[in-house]
Amino acid sequence: MSKATSFDIAYYAGVSQSTVSRALRNSPLVSDRTKEKVQRIAEQLNYKVDKNASNLSTQQSGNLALLLFQDPTADESQINPFFISMISSIIRASNNKGYDLLVSFQVLTDDWHADYEDTRKADGIILLGYGDYTDYRDKLLHLEDQGTHYVRWGAARENQAGLSIGTDNYSGGAAVAEHLLAMDRKRFIFVGNISKGSPEFADRYSGFKNTIEGSGTDCKISQLDAVSSEEAGDKAAKALLSFDESFDAIFCASDIIAIGVMKRLRNSGVNIPKDVSIVGFDNIPIAEYLRPPLTTVQQNTLKAGEILVETLIANINSDAPEKPTLLAPKLIVRESCGTAREQSSED
Known part of the structure; x- marks a missing residue:
């Protein structure tokens, strides 16, 4: 036997x-x-x-794994430029800590983690992106059950598994609202999904909406769903052009969405920012080169990479923090918002 x-x-x-x-x-x-x-x-x-x-x-490999949930083999797949700068930061931080970084693009299959967990190619895993958030959340529970060392980039939610590091999306949305209110804007559109499947977008919308509603001004807020893609932004802008009511400010949940919105509006004869102010989120490299340059909210990818790596190493050594880490965003003002004087002269 x-x-x-x-x-x-x-x-x-x-x-x-x-x-x-x-x-x-x-x-x-x-x-x-x-x-x-x-x-x-x-x-x-x-x-x-x-x-x-x-x-x-029990021996450590000296490797960390970075799993990015995007499928580069899909016909319409494009890596979010925001993640490119994040990956660079994580690579730099890993090397500074004496670790090699294994980077892998993943689709959210049942065994997406197995290559690293079972073969011990890496001592811990950093997760970026998620695609289907509900499915992703369930997979995190499996990692917890297996005792896998990991950290993830994204919004924190109650009773959600794992250590998270992310941007304070609520305060980012609030900063956008405060800026647009100071520009005398009155009729606001938020473009981005706010369902449970998009927690980051939902937090940005909450900060934006609550700040406007708490301002005491006579304003109107509408919302259109859009995933983070240029095509979704284009579709949303096309819908906006058929609106019966006018609008003078658009807050896009990501810069990628804003690119699609701006192209469609500009090609339809809408003057940005004279007719409408537009703000994005992420501050991807191309944002400052758009026509006009895009006002946006910057996420601190350099600091994020450092904290993701430091937290993962602490997790490996059983010394990780118990609470999620939130990084402060920064509003980057460019020409896509115009000025208060310019807008008020049209009223």
């Missing part, structure tokens, strides 16, 4: 092999009930721990 393995125990216990390994090491990441079940089955199978393999599994 062949010698029992940890995979045999996993089969009979109904858990993963990684959970078996942690249970046999008395890891705090595994519940007492599961530990007892695994230990009982191990005894029944006369399983003996391979100490050489156990020692090997």
Whole structure:
């Protein structure tokens, strides 16, 4: 009869092999009930721990993995320029800490994490993007169950698994509202999804909307759904052109959306910023070269990369913070908003 393995125990216990390994090491990441079940089955199978393999599994690889949830093989796929600067920052921060960084583009399949988790190519994982947020949230629970060391970039939500580092999107939206109110704008449009599937966009909208409504001015706010793509921005702008009511300010949830909006409006004879002010979010490199240069909210990608790496290393060493980290955004004012004097002269 062949010698029992940890995979045999996993089969009979109904858990993963990684959970078996942690249970046999008395890891705090595994519940007492599961530990007892695994230990009982191990005894029944006369399983003996391979100490050489156990020692090997606790060794660190010196690698960190960066998983970006975008599929570059898809016909219409384009990497969000915001992530390009983020990746550069993470690579730099990893190297400064003495780690090599493995970068991989992923689609959110059931086993998207397996190559790194099971083969131990990396000591920990940094997650960027997510596509379907609901599916992504469920996958985070699996990482927690497996005891995988990871951090993610994005908005924090109550009862959500994992350590998160992200921009204070609410205050970013509030800053946009304050600026546009100071420019005497009255009729606002927010372009971006605000469902549970887009928590970052939802926070930007909340900060924007609450600030305008709390200003005491006679203003109107409307909202159009759009994912973060130029095509979605174009579609939203096309819909805006058929609106019965006028508008004088548009806040786009991302610069990519703003590009699509600006192109469609400009090609339709709308003067930016004389007819309408436009603001984006992210401050991607091309934003300052648009016609006119785009006012936007800058996310601190340099600091973000450093904190993502530092937090992941702390997680690997069991010394990670318990609360999410929020980075302050910065409003970058350019010509797409015009001036208060210019707008008021048209009223």
